[in-house]
Amino acid sequence: MPFAVYVLGLAVFAQGTSEFMLSGLLSGIADDLHVSLGAAGLLTSAFAVGMVVGAPLAALAGRTWPRRRALLFxxxxxxxxxxxxxxxxxxxxxxxxxxxxxxxxxxxxAVALVTALALAGPHRRARATAVVVGGVTVACVVGVPAGAALGELWGWRSAFWAVALVSVPAVVALLVVLPGGRPDGAPEAGARSELRALARPRLLGTLLVMALVQGATFCTFSYLEPLVTRVTGIGQGWVPMVLALFGIGSFAGVTLAGRLADARPDAVIGFGMSALAAGWAALALTASHPAAALALVLIQGALAFGTGTTLITRVFQLAPDAPTLAGSYATAAFNVGAATGPWLGGLALGAGFGFRAPVRVSALLMCAALVGVWALSARGLTLARGRREHSG
Known part of the structure; x- marks a missing residue:
């Protein structure tokens, strides 16, 4: 794997830390800036909305630049x-x-994903995607807890300084290791051509499935703390370890999917999604048993991010003539799920369905995602049959 792909993963690590670290800094921000906790929480929502809206807009703005220039900007x-x-x-x-x-x-x-795939070549697309997405999983394991610790020791501003400082080596490395122009073989399609490519029903359906999978993931992840403390019975001091366990599983899942998905993407997606649906249902049933709950947190983290990584690769396979905007739409779908899942979990909690409710919502979202995959497969078989009959 080219070293530049790992540099992109380093930059994504810093950005993933920034995206998720506010959960441990909200009280400090609210006290320092004299605002309510709710107002401080809007900082997280603002970041999620910016990711969803900004992905296609930023990709359109920078798509004609050389990729190194766009990434550095x-x-x-x-x-x-x-x-x-x-x-x-x-x-x-x-x-x-x-x-x-x-x-x-x-x-x-958006640019990092298409750059990583171009650098890695057609036979290592899933592995390249796994390296980039792996930056987020490392952020969950290391970056977010470290940001919370810095905020506790030296205030919330120190976490912001740390994210900026960690990003600087990525700037230097990108200048050194990334080619100045577009990688060989990069498509030069116009913006209208890319937008037309993104209107394909199968691609849009895959993006919807991505959003549902991520919604299920973050619905439970966002409410792991009350689940494990009030249902499983684990002490509050062990919560960071439980979150880190999810992150370790995520990293393992991304790594394994990167090795398997290039050869058998359909099998990875089909097994991963079915196992996720069963796993969330099992966690809802066994959450009161610590051993089962901890094992499922690890397993679900691996399945969620392994499946999500493979779905990102599938988006690029379905839109080879729209690489930059395909990456931006995959990013937007990921963040639609990351924003919608916790909202739905919060509604279920607020309705009085108990602390297992977000996990049940995750299971339902995965069932909807499986229906989506079934519909996409049925449509694909129908189209293939029609082409065979037409050619015959």
Whole structure:
């Protein structure tokens, strides 16, 4: 695997840390800026919205640039927003930096995915995707807990400074190892051509399935703390270890999927989604048993991110003539799920269905995703049969 692909994973690690670290910093931000916890929580929502809206917009804006220039520009803006965020005493400015940082993050993701695939070659696409997505899983295991620890020791601003500093080596490395122009074989399709390619029903259906899978993942992940403390009976001090266990599983799943999905993507997606649906249902039933709950947290993390990585690769396979915008749509679908899943889980909790309710919602979302996959497969078989009859 080219070293530049691992550099892209490093940058994604810093950005993933930024996306998820606020969960451990909200109280400090609210006290320091004299706002409510709800207002501080909007900083997370603003980042998610910026990712969803910004992915296609940023990709369109930077699609004609050489990829190194686009990546350095988006990464530079991302670093600048964290420097400004660390220095400001204004809640409004901090909110604006979260939106701007999300726009830059979305643009970087879209270009980084297509760059990694171009550098790795057609036979290592899933492995390249796994390296880039792996940056997010490492952020869950290392970056987010480290950000929370820094916030506890030196205040929330130190976590913002840390994200900016971790991003600097990626800037230097990208300058050194990434070619200045477009990689050989990169498509030069126009924006209208790419947009037409993205209107294909099978591609749109795959993006919807992606959003459902991620919605199921983050619905439970967002409410793991009350589940394990109030249902499983694990002490509050063990919660970071449970979250890290999910992250370890995620990293393992991404790594394994990267090795398997290039050869057998349909098998990885089919098995992964079926196992996820069964796993969320099992966790809802066995959450009161610590051994079973911890084992399922690890397994579900592996299945969720392994399946998600393979689905991202599938998006690029379905839109070879729209690589940059395909990456941006995959990024948007991921974040639609990441925003919608916790919202649905919160509705279930608020309705009084208990602390297992988000896990049940995850199981239902996976059932909907399986129906979507079945519909896509049926449509594909119908189209293939029609082509055979027409040619005959």
């Amino acid at each position: 988006f990464l530079g803006v991302f670093i600048a927003t964290h420097v400004v965020g660390a220095l400001t005493s204004s809640y409004g400015v901090l909110l604006a930096t979260r939106v701007a940082g999300a726009l830059a993050n979305a643009g970087f993701w």
